[in-house]
Amino acid sequence: MRALERRLHRSDGVARVTSLQAAGHSRHQVRRALADGRLVRLRRDWVALPGADHELTAAAAAGVVLTCVSQARRLGLWTMTDPGLHVATGGHGAVPPIAARVHWAKPIVPRHPDALTDPVENVLALVAACRPFEEALVVWESALRKGLAARDALARLPLGPAARRLLEVASTTADSGLETFRSRGDRRNSGARALGAAGNRQPHPTARPPCGPEPGVRRPSAGVRRPWPRPAPAATPGPRPRGASGAGSRGSSPLR
Structure with missing residues (x-):
């Protein structure tokens, strides 16, 4: 050679x-x-x-770098799905001629001109912005566990809100991505059980609600005025026949 x-x-x-x-x-x-x-x-x-390598040649031909979940997979990090090729560009210029998901965000760590793959810090930042939280957490914990990224060094970088949250909750004790999902699921189930127990708690038989009507009693809405019942109107007497005299009327003779 x-x-x-x-x-x-x-x-x-x-x-x-x-x-x-x-x-x-x-x-x-x-x-x-x-x-x-x-x-x-x-x-x-x-x-x-x-x-x-076909991914590297495609990146070089298009003038981009491999990043996000694509580079995470190449680094040996846990990735839960294979959503296709993810690449990054400098954030300006024409759309790269490549069939891939293109990330335009400014890198938090400078890229070397000869590099075809993104530094791990940029990879984690883009994973945080691109993937669902649980999936991104698997990648972050894998990088921390393998020693490819340091928590203190990441904390000094201009991370976005999603990346900051991942950095706060990421653990290095999980042995695999599956364990990350399992532990997160256990915490969610524990919270759901606690909420369910609180919702099923029965009140004391003699306790009464602090406000509101007794059960089964409807209370009118606030601000609605209910009118007092009015007496029925008196009946109006009809016309009296000529020549007839009613009770209590003065006697009179017919007109001549």
């Missing part, structure tokens, strides 16, 4: 041409390796060995 290929193997089979030149390989050597088929061009300043 020639020196150029050995140098590319040390960078996972993908490298920038300017980095190869800085390592002592001339452009002529690179062009000759491309002509011989020993290298393939991915982008103007990126080349790779044939058969190199």
